[in-house]
Amino acid sequence: MLDKLTVEDQNNIKRLKKYHGSSSVDKLIKTTYKKYPYYAIKSEVAERHLNSTELSEVKALIPSDNEKMLFTIGYEGISIETYLNRLIKNNVKLLCDVRKNPLSRKTGFSKKSLSSYCNAVGIEYLHIPSLGIQGELRKNLNTQEDYNKLFDKYEQDVLIPQIDELGLFNELMNKYNKIALTCFEAEVCQCHRGRITNTLSKQASWNYKISHI
Numbered sequence: 001m002l003d004k005l006t007v008e009d010q011n012n013i014k015r016l017k018k019y020h021g022s023s024s025v026d027k028l029i030k031t032t033y034k035k036y037p038y039y040a041i042k043s044e045v046a047e048r049h050l051n052s053t054e055l056s057e058v059k060a061l062i063p064s065d066n067e068k069m070l071f072t073i074g075y076e077g078i079s080i081e082t083y084l085n086r087l088i089k090n091n092v093k094l095l096c097d098v099r100k101n102p103l104s105r106k107t108g109f110s111k112k113s114l115s116s117y118c119n120a121v122g123i124e125y126l127h128i129p130s131l132g133i134q135g136e137l138r139k140n141l142n143t144q145e146d147y148n149k150l151f152d153k154y155e156q157d158v159l160i161p162q163i164d165e166l167g168l169f170n171e172l173m174n175k176y177n178k179i180a181l182t183c184f185e186a187e188v189c190q191c192h193r194g195r196i197t198n199t200l201s202k203q204a205s206w207n208y209k210i211s212h213i
Contacts, residue, residue: 026049029045029049033050033054033058037057037058038058040058041059041088042088063091066177067178069090069209070169070180070200070210071092071181071211071212072180072181072182072194072197072213073086073212073213074183074184074187074188074191075104075186076186078186079108080107080113080114084117084118084121086213087123087180090178093123093177093179094126094172095114095118095123095125095126095182096126096181097111097125097126098181098192098196099129099132099183100132101132101135111127130158131162133150141190147190151192151194154192155195159195163199166196167203180213181193181196197210
């Protein structure tokens with residue numbers, strides 16, 4: 001399998017084996033946490049491997065900002081690791097999946113896997129299929145104008161009829177402080193999550209910041 005990797009990745013694996021191939025699991029964990037304390041902020045075993053000074057460095061990296069904020073995030077072009085780290089660094093407590101059908105050929109992003117990964121790092125997962133768009137409607141979208149026409153129709157057919165139900169997000173904001181809407185597209189202008197946040201921001205009861213990460 002090694003020969004299927006890029007030359008750079010092959011060299012990195014060889015280098016890792018050279019320096020750490022004989023190390024125990026405990027030693028690898030300790031070395032990683034000392035060199036990269038950020039990766040210990042969600043750890044359940046950090047206290048077994050780090051001293052008080054090292055643990056203080058880890059705690060200093062734990063996101064603590066609790067200002068209420070709604071984020072949106074797409075997973076196009078990024079790995080599940082990068083995706084989760086964006087959520088963690090922004091202190092997201094609840095991920096709302098607004099895909100109609102939460103299936104993906106990309107590793108880690110189908111509903112079962114994504115919810116499991118989120119739960120493992122202390123983020124709750126909620127699927128809201130009623131806010132999704134049928135997959136067949138996304139075919140033949142070649143220009144931004146194509147996307148805009150689709151989302152205009154989506155706004156009329158889906159969002160406006162559910163305008164009262166969108167009050168759910170006010171409840172979620174009050175409970176979790178920081179939540180994120182997720183779908184596939186990297187660019188929010190090419191994803192219906194942008195129209196959802198647009199609609200929310202126009203509500204008289206909405207008083208929260210929105211950020212696309």
